[in-house]
Amino acid sequence: MPQPPILKVSEIFASVQGEGLRQGEPTIFVRLIGCNLRCNFCDTKYAWEGGDDISVQQVIEQVKQQHKEFPANWVCITGGEPLLQDIRELAQKLKEKDLKIQIETNGTRFQKLPVDWYSVSPKPDNYFVHPELIRITREVKLVVTEELDFDVVRKIRQKFPLATPILLQPESNKDKFRQKGIKLLKNAAEDGLKNLRLSLQLHKIYGLQ
Numbered sequence: 563m564p565q566p567p568i569l570k571v572s573e574i575f576a577s578v579q580g581e582g583l584r585q586g587e588p589t590i591f592v593r594l595i596g597c598n599l600r601c602n603f604c605d606t607k608y609a610w611e612g613g614d615d616i617s618v619q620q621v622i623e624q625v626k627q628q629h630k631e632f633p634a635n636w637v638c639i640t641g642g643e644p645l646l647q648d649i650r651e652l653a654q655k656l657k658e659k660d661l662k663i664q665i666e667t668n669g670t671r672f673q674k675l676p677v678d679w680y681s682v683s684p685k686p687d688n689y690f691v692h693p694e695l696i697r698i699t700r701e702v703k704l705v706v707t708e709e710l711d712f713d714v715v716r717k718i719r720q721k722f723p724l725a726t727p728i729l730l731q732p733e734s735n736k737d738k739f740r741q742k743g744i745k746l747l748k749n750a751a752e753d754g755l756k757n758l759r760l761s762l763q764l765h766k767i768y769g770l771q
């Protein structure tokens with residue numbers, strides 16, 4: 563039996579960060595189970611339910627194992643929505659190992675954690691973001707989908723500090739959403755909105771996990 567605290571875990575693997583401004587950097591991913599949203603474009607639906615009960619200590623052991631195969635200074639805790647589970651002890655123990663921590667969150671939840679890089683990706687319908695995250699997130703990823711329109715882009719730009727970049731990330735790199743991303747970027751420039759940029763999911767181009 564795993565010893566508490568226990569986390570529900572989908573997978574732990576070493577790869578390269580494919581999204582956001584940390585794109586291209588070697589990273590060990592800890593994907594936790596569960597999400598409070600049900601986006602129809604979700605590409606990690608397998609992490610909504612199921613998974614394994616693993617103690618924090620076992621997660622650390624697996625991270626160490628992955629680190630032997632692919633030494634990476636960063637651990638990205640992702641999901642699903644990773645902040646649905648209490649990850650304070652996990653974050654603390656990763657810090658003790660001198661690893662940098664990134665959290666990929668939909669922005670609806672908050673925990674006080676020793677995190678180096680929050681990556682917030684607000685989601686439809688209401689694109690809610692917890693007030694504590696607005697100031698500290700290093701980047702905002704907006705998935706360019708059928709639903710995303712310019713009003714949302716404008717509201718999100720106005721919500722976050724100007725120094726925080728907003729990345730327009732086409733759903734699964736699809737051509738029609740890349741075209742839409744270009745259009746949104748142009749609309750933003752015409753409207754005087756600053757610090758927006760186009761993005762892609764690099765891991766899908768490289769065929770990585």
Ligand code: SF4
Pocket residue numbers: 597598599600601603604605606607641642643668685
């Ligand atoms: S918030 Fe993220 S993990 Fe949750 S359903 Fe939406 S895309 Fe999937």
